[in-house]
Amino acid sequence: MPPSSIFVAQEIKTYEEWAREVTIVLSILVLVVLIAILIFQRRRLLEPTAKWLCLLGIVVLPIFIWITGTFTVFRMGERAEFCGSCHPVMDPYINDLRDPKSQTLAAIHGTNRFIPEGQCYACHVTYGIYGTAHAKRNGLSHAWKYYTGTWKLPIKLYDPYANINCTHCHAGAKRFEQEESHVALADELKSGQTSCMSCHTPAHPPQPTKRVGAGRTG
Amino acid sequence: MRWIITAFESWSEETKRTILLVAIALAAVYALVTIVSMVKLTALTMLLFVNAQLLLVLSILCYIVVIIMTREGVTRQHFEPGAVIFRQGETGNQVYVIVSGEVEVVQDRPGPGDPVIARLGPGQFFGEMALIRAAPRVATVRSLTDLDVLVMQRGAFLSLFTYLPALRESFQRVVKERVAGIRAPAKPKG
Numbered sequence: 001m002p003p004s005s006i007f008v009a010q011e012i013k014t015y016e017e018w019a020r021e022v023t024i025v026l027s028i029l030v031l032v033v034l035i036a037i038l039i040f041q042r043r044r045l046l047e048p049t050a051k052w053l054c055l056l057g058i059v060v061l062p063i064f065i066w067i068t069g070t071f072t073v074f075r076m077g078e079r080a081e082f083c084g085s086c087h088p089v090m091d092p093y094i095n096d097l098r099d100p101k102s103q104t105l106a107a108i109h110g111t112n113r114f115i116p117e118g119q120c121y122a123c124h125v126t127y128g129i130y131g132t133a134h135a136k137r138n139g140l141s142h143a144w145k146y147y148t149g150t151w152k153l154p155i156k157l158y159d160p161y162a163n164i165n166c167t168h169c170h171a172g173a174k175r176f177e178q179e180e181s182h183v184a185l186a187d188e189l190k191s192g193q194t195s196c197m198s199c200h201t202p203a204h205p206p207q208p209t210k211r212v213g214a215g216r217t218g
Numbered sequence: 219m220r221w222i223i224t225a226f227e228s229w230s231e232e233t234k235r236t237i238l239l240v241a242i243a244l245a246a247v248y249a250l251v252t253i254v255s256m257v258k259l260t261a262l263t264m265l266l267f268v269n270a271q272l273l274l275v276l277s278i279l280c281y282i283v284v285i286i287m288t289r290e291g292v293t294r295q296h297f298e299p300g301a302v303i304f305r306q307g308e309t310g311n312q313v314y315v316i317v318s319g320e321v322e323v324v325q326d327r328p329g330p331g332d333p334v335i336a337r338l339g340p341g342q343f344f345g346e347m348a349l350i351r352a353a354p355r356v357a358t359v360r361s362l363t364d365l366d367v368l369v370m371q372r373g374a375f376l377s378l379f380t381y382l383p384a385l386r387e388s389f390q391r392v393v394k395e396r397v398a399g400i401r402a403p404a405k406p407k408g
Contacts, residue, residue, distance in 0.1 A: 028249075030245060
């Protein structure tokens, strides 16, 4: 859902927004149960009533929190706003993504909502069963580097940009399939011998070469 | 596996309660971290949430350990000579029936006198007063020899106590005698 559209009457909550609210409510419930145990059962902790309450507050509810919380973190973590939370590194990319005047590939896909949500994730996660797992693992390492200030500019892709990230959406589309240059280069595009980026640039604005700002920017 | 459970069972009531308090504290921290992460999801809070799963695992493990240690029913337990079965002032949730060996019952009380108030042997039981009177242990019990006991948990004991009047009367008689013994002034040693 676009954040500020004059055509939208009401906000429609997504699954992850629901999951987030459920997780917060369950976490508060856990705290209430645990505080109740400490207030009313502290001297009888090993008795059945306290043990049942502990089962609820230590095992049952936290397992539900783990399920809904992990789902929320995984889905929210795919949003561009989340990538943008590493401000000094990602700000130029996120600002460009939202800039209606920009002509970069990212901005064209972002401002026209060709990719409605999770724009960074949609183009930078290798598709397939391991793609998401790799992205989450790399994401954890990125967060660690960011908060320990050990990141370096310019940031680089792990591997050359794979055409599958483009063809995953564009392949099969009439305009894409009928474009003469695509047809002529079909085999090379398929094998990765020619990159989509050879013609369709720039994907993003030029990278800053030195860190700006304070704190975690190093 | 059995020796692990036996090792857990020999821990004192205070230890078990402390472990449960640790489990509660870990679960509370986990809930707090989750709330913070969900209210403002950034790379940092996501890292916190992911790492907080370790707290959840530890908390559940602590809980499981306590549940194993305090499970209902009757189990057999062995104590080495000199081992303390329970201490005066602790909360009691078990009754012990001696299968083989001997124990001494020791009570801290003001004034001179022998703190040993009783010696018990095979077929005799101890630990029932805390359960029947819902009060802390009134004495410390220590094994004098290699000791094998049947440990009856509160639930099992109270079921027998409730549904078998003859057994109840027998227990009540013994408790009455022991209470009278405890209240009697301590005789000076020698």
